[in-house]
Amino acid sequence: xxxxxxxxxxGERINAHALPGRLQEALESRGxxxxxxxxxxxxxxxxxxxxxxxxAILERAQKLDPRVHKVTVYRTLDLLKRNGLIDELDLLHxxxxxxxxxxxxxxxxxxxxxxxxxxxxxxxxxxxxKLKKQIAKDCNIQITLTRTEVGGYCEKCRKP
Amino acid sequence: xxxxxxxxxxGERINAHALPGRLQEALESRGxxxxxxxxxxxxxxxxxxxxxxxxAILERAQKLDPRVHKVTVYRTLDLLKRNGLIDELDLLHxxxxxxxxxxxxxxxxxxxxxxxxxxxxxxxxxxxxKLKKQIAKDCNIQITLTRTEVGGYCEKCRKP
DNA sequence: ATAGATGCAAATATTTTGCCGCCAG
DNA sequence: CTGGCGGCAAAATATTTGCATCTAT
Numbered sequence: 341x342x343x344x345x346x347x348x349x350x351g352e353r354i355n356a357h358a359l360p361g362r363l364q365e366a367l368e369s370r371g372x373x374x375x376x377x378x379x380x381x382x383x384x385x386x387x388x389x390x391x392x393x394x395x396a397i398l399e400r401a402q403k404l405d406p407r408v409h410k411v412t413v414y415r416t417l418d419l420l421k422r423n424g425l426i427d428e429l430d431l432l433h434x435x436x437x438x439x440x441x442x443x444x445x446x447x448x449x450x451x452x453x454x455x456x457x458x459x460x461x462x463x464x465x466x467x468x469x470k471l472k473k474q475i476a477k478d479c480n481i482q483i484t485l486t487r488t489e490v491g492g493y494c495e496k497c498r499k500p
Numbered sequence: 501x502x503x504x505x506x507x508x509x510x511g512e513r514i515n516a517h518a519l520p521g522r523l524q525e526a527l528e529s530r531g532x533x534x535x536x537x538x539x540x541x542x543x544x545x546x547x548x549x550x551x552x553x554x555x556a557i558l559e560r561a562q563k564l565d566p567r568v569h570k571v572t573v574y575r576t577l578d579l580l581k582r583n584g585l586i587d588e589l590d591l592l593h594x595x596x597x598x599x600x601x602x603x604x605x606x607x608x609x610x611x612x613x614x615x616x617x618x619x620x621x622x623x624x625x626x627x628x629x630k631l632k633k634q635i636a637k638d639c640n641i642q643i644t645l646t647r648t649e650v651g652g653y654c655e656k657c658r659k660p
Numbered sequence: 661a662t663a664g665a666t667g668c669a670a671a672t673a674t675t676t677t678g679c680c681g682c683c684a685g
Numbered sequence: 686c687t688g689g690c691g692g693c694a695a696a697a698t699a700t701t702t703g704c705a706t707c708t709a710t
Binding site: 428430432433437439450452454455461463465467468470471472474475476478479480481482483484485486487488489490491492493494495498 | 588590592593597599610612614615621623625627628630631632634635636638639640641642643644645646647648649650651652653654655658
């Protein structure tokens with residue numbers, strides 16, 4: 341599996357442990373105990389410029405503080421999942437069979453990935469909202485989570 | 501019921517080991533070598549009434565012929581994936597972290613799963629086709645695969 | 661006959677669990 | 686102080702690989 345190029349987005353924060361991000365605030369407001377390692381992990385996830393898997397989260401956390409343990413990463417991810425604060429993605433197994441995580445905001449989006457260069461883009465659409473409403477109605481289901489992943493070849497990768 | 505067309509469950513084909521199914525025919529036409537174990541595995545997948553993972557495929561295959569090996573299941577799944585004959589799903593990790601497979605026909609569909617009872621239903625929609633076209637256009641991508649999985653609570657599981 | 665497929669064991673990769681000492685509140 | 690949390694090792698789960706042997710064509 342190819343190592344995906346590191347995208348440095350403008351929004352990437354340099355100093356990870358500076359201010360409490362969205363996730364930390366969410367846990368605080370729920371009265372969840374905030375340990376040293378949790379603060380580090382939350383800041384890593386809050387400031388990620390791309391989707392990270394458990395291993396990548398561990399790496400970045402250990403750069404901030406080597407005392408963070410692999411198992412704690414999994415336990416913290418589980419905590420966040422249980423609290424509905426992150427989404428677990430597979431990204432079409434583009435980069436392997438592990439899971440990727442993203443702190444999910446209020447807006448639901450589709451992941452659009454290029455199968456060649458591996459770039460993942462997020463896409464929002466009113467049509468998607470309509471589709472979900474149609475599913476809810478026609479299947480008589482109360483939808484609580486959705487995941488749409490699209491793979492293909494981007495403009496650059498189609499050209500010779 | 502719904503205005504939109506929807507297929508019932510994954511497969512309704514009845515008899516497992518009888519006649520060559522869609523998958524076997526597809527491989528034959530491509531000149532792929534058809535071994536004893538491949539025929540068995542293909543028939544298992546062609547006649548599955550629900551989405552199976554590698555372990556479930558192995559189990560069913562061994563009931564037909566105990567000489568089928570686990571590794572062969574993975575290698576055959578890989579063969580089918582490479583030939584674009586099956587889709588690999590995660591079904592929202594409803595039943596665990598393994599992958600599920602389905603022989604994919606010409607029609608693309610959405611998987612709608614109840615998070616409580618685990619029932620998975622397939623759903624087709626013109627709206628979905630439109631959405632894909634919109635993505636292709638707006639993201640300037642040539643789409644080759646899509647996966648949409650929706651989780652929620654079905655009518656029965658919402659009731660007391 | 662022979663290229664390609666299978667079986668077996670062992671290696672990888674990822675995630676989970678049991679147990680005990682530690683620390684945030 | 687104390688109940689939840691984290692570290693460590695080991696288990697569990699899922700999948701892949703090396704190599705010798707077998708078989709469909």
